[in-house]
Amino acid sequence: MAALQFHGMEAEISAAFLVDRIIDLHQSILKLETLRPCKKVNNLFTNLVNLCILPCSIDVSTLPPNLQAIRESLIILCGQAEGLLELEFSTLLSKIPKPLNNLTLFPYYQNYVKLANLENKILNDNGIVNPKKVAFVGSGPLPLTSIIMAMQHMKGTYFDNYDVDSVANDVARKIVGSDAELEGRMKFCSSDIVEVKEELGGYDCVFLAALVGMNKEEKVKIVRHLRKYMKEGGILLVRSAQGGRAFLYPVVKVGDLVGFEILSIFHPTDDVVNSVILARKQTS
Structure with a gap:
């Protein structure tokens, strides 16, 4: 061939x-x-x-x-x-003064900007503008999506960042702590998301990072948990992968999102790696 x-x-x-x-x-x-x-x-x-x-x-x-x-x-x-x-x-x-002014030091910063712009547009196109409270699951030590969203797109939104790694959260907290306004809108929670229950009912939108649930079984378990505890009509934004990109990140299919109404599916063709699926929790 x-x-x-x-x-x-x-x-x-x-x-x-x-x-x-x-x-x-x-x-x-x-x-x-x-x-x-x-x-x-x-x-x-x-x-x-x-x-x-x-x-x-x-x-x-x-x-x-x-x-x-x-x-x-x-x-x-x-x-x-x-x-x-x-x-x-x-x-x-x-360790440097004004870390938020130096995010461009991260080699893939522009990819995160592109992805955040894309995800914000998908949310806006589906009527989700400046949600009151957002959860980001799998925020990591450098929570760029949350930071870019909070500073550029959702300037009145409160963000709760969930990561199982408390060391990652400690470092992320230091960066965000350099800006009093941002610190006031951003929390870091060291929890496995499947242990978080009632709190999930308080979010207008939940972002599920690509590497939360490294295989299909784990991913489906997490999605089911979110479906159970999210509020009715709550929005779930899931990152996935298609084609060759699926060698880098797990694939989420429409059939994995039982109990959610699919609002939008986007597959990139440029240097953005992740596909984006937007879904709404159906009323039971």
Whole structure:
């Protein structure tokens, strides 16, 4: 099979070419002594992301078991590397004056700006403008989506950021604590979201980060929990992945969102990696 096929003006890589390169990169990543940011680690993950965002009509659900295992391994490795990269930059930012003025030091900052702009537009297009209270599940040590949303798009909204890692929350709290107005609207909760119940009824909108629930079973369990405790008519914004991007992040399908009405599905074709699904909790 040819590596390239042309669809309109844009070259699409074949599934076979993508898979061969993925296998090579996975082997190289497994040989790394550490996933902490350094030139070698950064280069490998940059190459992986650049490969996975190329146009490709692969459906990862049809892959044989050996490739499914590589995909699951890659998602975990990407999650760990992403967490370490965010922690390093968050720690660096927390030690300098006015960290919020220096967020551009983070190498993928512009991707977060693009994704936040996109998600805000999807929310606005569906009538969700300046929600009163938002939960962000899986905020991490550098909660860029919450910060960008709060400072640029939802200037009166209160944000509760949930992460199981209290160290991540401590560093994130320091960055947000440098701005009194933002600190007043942003809380950090060190909890597994499936342990959070009644509080979920207080949110107009819940964001579910791509790496919360690393496989289908975990993701479906979390979505069911949110469905049970969110308020009726509450909005759920879920990040997913399609095509080659599904080697970086778990896939959420419409069938996984039982009890939710699907409002919008968006699949990026540029350097934004995550797909976005917007859904509303149906009235029971």
